[in-house]
Amino acid sequence: MKFGVVVFPGSNCDYDAYYVLKKVFNVQVEYIWHKETKLRRFDVIILPGGFSYGDYLRAGAVAKFSPVMKEVIQFAKNGGSVLGICNGFQILVEADLLPGALITNNHLQFRCQDVFLKVKNTESRFTKNYNKEDVLKIPIAHHSGNYFAEEHILKELEDEDRIAFQYCNSKGEVCDEANPNGSKLNIAGILNKEKNVLGMMPHPERAAEELLGSEHGLELFKSLIG
Amino acid sequence: MWLAEVIVNYKIGILDPEAKAIQNALSSMGYEDVEQVVTGKYFQLTFGPKVNKETAENLTKESCDKLLSNPVIQDYSFQLKEVKE
Numbered sequence: 001m002k003f004g005v006v007v008f009p010g011s012n013c014d015y016d017a018y019y020v021l022k023k024v025f026n027v028q029v030e031y032i033w034h035k036e037t038k039l040r041r042f043d044v045i046i047l048p049g050g051f052s053y054g055d056y057l058r059a060g061a062v063a064k065f066s067p068v069m070k071e072v073i074q075f076a077k078n079g080g081s082v083l084g085i086c087n088g089f090q091i092l093v094e095a096d097l098l099p100g101a102l103i104t105n106n107h108l109q110f111r112c113q114d115v116f117l118k119v120k121n122t123e124s125r126f127t128k129n130y131n132k133e134d135v136l137k138i139p140i141a142h143h144s145g146n147y148f149a150e151e152h153i154l155k156e157l158e159d160e161d162r163i164a165f166q167y168c169n170s171k172g173e174v175c176d177e178a179n180p181n182g183s184k185l186n187i188a189g190i191l192n193k194e195k196n197v198l199g200m201m202p203h204p205e206r207a208a209e210e211l212l213g214s215e216h217g218l219e220l221f222k223s224l225i226g
Numbered sequence: 227m228w229l230a231e232v233i234v235n236y237k238i239g240i241l242d243p244e245a246k247a248i249q250n251a252l253s254s255m256g257y258e259d260v261e262q263v264v265t266g267k268y269f270q271l272t273f274g275p276k277v278n279k280e281t282a283e284n285l286t287k288e289s290c291d292k293l294l295s296n297p298v299i300q301d302y303s304f305q306l307k308e309v310k311e
Contacts (some may be wrong), residue, residue, distance in 0.1 A: 057294070058296055061293065061296070065293070093298075101296055101299045103241065103299055104244065105243070106241060106243055107243070108243045108244065108247055148299060150298075
């Protein structure tokens with residue numbers, strides 16, 4: 001099992017993801033510079049958080065034209081696992097690997113805080129180690145994490161069990177008060193149709209050691225490692 | 227030479243919190259008659275001397291569809307102007 005962490009100009013959570021895989025799990029992991037065009041040696045590609053290309057134009061909009069993204073799109077279409085965290089999620093929706101869009105938080109503020117997440121899907125390769133309705137404590141840090149999609153897309157996501165995580169309160173109740181950014185259906189993470197691509201705004205790599213306040217992100221990586 | 231002036235803004239119904247904040251600020255300044263504010267982005271694309279109007283139009287559309295706007299949440303409009311080199 002070999003992981004690749006893509007590094008765009010402006011990525012800043014690349015080392016966090018690398019660290020978790022290398023130091024916490026001791027699995028093979030390599031950085032992939034955004035100009036690289038060969039990805040066949042990897043099993044999982046991570047698009048990390050940060051501000052690729054300074055978030056110019058729209059978050060993720062410029063990164064989708066990076067040379068590496070053509071390969072990431074192909075890699076995903078061939079069934080490879082792709083995990084986009086925060087800015088990585090923004091890139092995945094811009095690149096059409098996931099539906100919808102991530103717009104400015106409804107209160108216009110950058111939010112950096114712990115949130116609670118309800119696990120909705122436990123069948124995917126990313127979430128199979130969790131139990132349905134598990135409540136996770138994982139941090140967010142973003143300005144544009146307000147998930148938007150048209151009604152028919154939202155229905156499709158629900159019907160096809162493609163909502164991976166929803167924002168909830170500590171009791172696991174999905175409610176407006178627990179929604180940190182205005183996301184439709186409190187969506188914090190979604191899967192593509194084939195369920196080999198996951199995009200999520202919260203940072204599981206920042207919740208992978210007790211020292212950091214939570215280990216609830218660990219099972220996501222464990223699910224992938226197998 | 228042709229120059230395209232492009233405006234990209236949110237589709238109707240998409241939350242534009244920045245516009246709302248600006249409207250609230252205007253209102254607190256006493257401009258209560260401003261009923262709605264829409265924000266957007268403005269771009270100028272200048273084409274080389276060999277590009278005719280039709281090509282400039284097509285290139286502008288392609289640029290808007292592929293990069294300048296996100297069709298999920300935004301609309302765009304543009305006009306072409308002839309400018310001196």
